[in-house]
Amino acid sequence: MNEKNSEGKRSARERLQEERERQKIRERRKRGLIVGASVIAVLGIAAAIGVVVSQTGGDDAEGPVVAPTGANGEDSLAIPVGKPGAPSTLTVYEDFRCPACAQFENGFRDTIHELQDKGQLRTQYYVVTLIDGNLGGRGSLNAANAAACAQDAGKFQAYHDVLYQNQPQEANDAFANKNYLLELAGKVPGLATGSFERCVNEGSHDGWVRKVHSAFTASGHGATPTILLNGKDIFGNQQEPLTPQKLKGLVESAAKNAAKGLKKDGGNEEVKTS
DSSP: OOHHHHHHTOOHHHHHHHHHHHHHHHHHHHTTSOTTTTHHHHHTOTTOOOOSOOOOSSOOOOOOOOOOTTOBSGGGOBEEESOTTOSEEEEEEEOTTOHHHHHHHHHHHHHHHHHHHTTSEEEEEEEOOHHHHHHOSSHHHHHHHHHHHHHHTTOHHHHHHHHHHTOOOTTOOGGGOHHHHHHHHTTSTTTOOHHHHHHHHHTTTHHHHHHHHHHHHHHTOOSSOEEEETTEEOSOOSSSOOOHHHHHHHHHHHHHHHHTTOOOOTTOSOOOOO
């Protein structure tokens, strides 16, 4: 089998892991540098993943911090999906312009939805703006604001999924176009309303999105997606890559322990899969 055919048979999971490994290499190279002078050079790298935690691109005005309806966690920076009191909590830091985030969401979506529907998993989403800071533009900010507007309407998860299913190429800042974001809302029944349109056009949650990003910067996490299960990083270990089957096993194991009245161990026990 020649190299080209071998490359074509690699799984999406392997490509995603390689993207994250390249993220780590870029992070080590760029740590300590001021993002700005290098933006023009970075624009030429279409496959670059946002790894350097930097300031949001576009208008620097902070504006009021208005959290979307139902946001929770410290300073109300997370958007929750799933039943309160679920035995496991999945924490997801992601950027709507990030290709690796789209690969994660498109690969794990069905499993996460299934576990949420069973009441076994609650997901906390933190929407950040790494790509705007690294490549310039406003697509990360505008998409995150639109997702927060969808949360106000009780449609966050559906709209969140639509954004990732229609993600443009990383260097194409299509999400900066608010008309495009409104067009995508038409794919979510009941979302394309006057109040949603005003929220998107006025950037009602821009200040909140910037605050989420600032908290992410201070957290020490340097890449998207960052995936934690009950506080433990389950995605960054290249030696033991996460799969939908493994995630399901960890969550179901925690649910069984909770049902038995045992202390939830955060998914630390080993899950054997065939």
